[in-house]
Amino acid sequence: MLDAEQISSLQNDRIKNLVKLRNRRPRDQQRIFLAEGYRAMSRALEKGIVPREIYFSPDWFQGENEMDLLKRAQSQGSKLFEISKIAFEKVAYRDRPEGIIGIISQWNYSIKDLALSNPPFLLIVESIEKPGNLGTILRSADAAGVDAVICCDSVTDLYNPNVVRSSTGVLFSMPTVMTTSDEAIEWLRENSIRSVAATPHASQLYTETKLTGPMAIIMGSEQFGLSEKWLEACDEQTRIPMAGQADSLNVAMATLVTLFEAVRQRSAPQ
């Protein structure tokens, strides 16, 4: 039914490349990344992202809708490859393979291309280390309705398989920019966007900080928090009150809480 090239050899170059793409360097050199599983592939298509290539192995399918999804992808331009059960096991990076993995083109927006709402509402994160945190942060940003997420001096890249997975498809729709802190600081100034940095050392509570108007919330890395550069460049510092042990809120949780306080303030009657 499907017009798919058949691959069974583990030595096939395409199979080998799928394994390589778990690493950042080949991802960035080829300007592509992997998305695995039925949900990821279906979310990508929903959001108008058409995988260049999809590799599938019906032996691993867990539901009934995989073939329809593949047909839809093919009709939109995805090239399909049917691979053997063993070959799929080799290329799958998830614990429970679902028999579908796709290759998607990277996009690299420049900060200058961002479409801003009026007033702008942005999230900036500095040097996030864990892909799972970055994925969760993207989900929170989506739920809060920010214009874009700006990732400065990134440690994990946006296209890490665990960012793709933990973002549950948000990666495919949330405008994201990878840039340097210097460029982001410059850009905030040029666009007259206030920056509010979250840090446990601030004296002002986040609920008492003005989070309305043209504004970016700035969050630091898991281990080190925000750099001196951002603490100096920001317009204001703010903190979340903590009742329990110091590390109960990680960076993803602190981001979520701060974003939703901003949502509350921004939707309150003026």
Add this chain to the structure above:
Amino acid sequence: MLDAEQISSLQNDRIKNLVKLRNRRPRDQQRIFLAEGYRAMSRALEKGIVPREIYFSPDWFQGENEMDLLKRAQSQGSKLFEISKIAFEKVAYRDRPEGIIGIISQWNYSIKDLALSNPPFLLIVESIEKPGNLGTILRSADAAGVDAVICCDSVTDLYNPNVVRSSTGVLFSMPTVMTTSDEAIEWLRENSIRSVAATPHASQLYTETKLTGPMAIIMGSEQFGLSEKWLEACDEQTRIPMAGQADSLNVAMATLVTLFEAVRQRSAPQ
């Protein structure tokens, strides 16, 4: 230096039991659970929880402080067992073993034993399925300073190794109760504690719902949300506004946002 029994055989009954304890039934039958890693063990001791037994294997130690920790535990009553590198690999459930795993006694508080602050502030969760979510919920509850977390009709048990890990030690200090929804509903009535249920179908926004006074926030399961029982028994229903895709906030994230709105309201000048 340390007075520890030596175990090298993989067939040793204690080694076999450590593997068994990854499963709920033997955990509940023996009324004990596992905590693995330097941080978990050290957090337990900090909070006055003394592991009954600690198994260690210096070949896996990642830092310098493990021996001090073991001495401290031993002086407080933990029985120590030094096991071979291979045996430790077998008993470790974490990806990167740190050479320390302990057995801790379960506690089973009754809902009637809970110490409440004035006014009471509680979190009730129904049928949470994923241990990682329950652990994160405990962290959020800790950060928000709730009196206790009441787990109704639990799917995952409190002592699942992934709850222990993802709670980052909060499990050792946060009062937690496992009970039925029926008992919890009855108890709330007897104690005149208002219940506010979070559900995407509510018409009222969580920021417009009164979350002060004697109050419990009620959160449902990942897949099914709250049961009819809770939706009928609660005093009020509330929802979090969602800008993006419907599932961007999972139950752990929704719990965090709701708890911190309660903290904001409860600390605002009356």
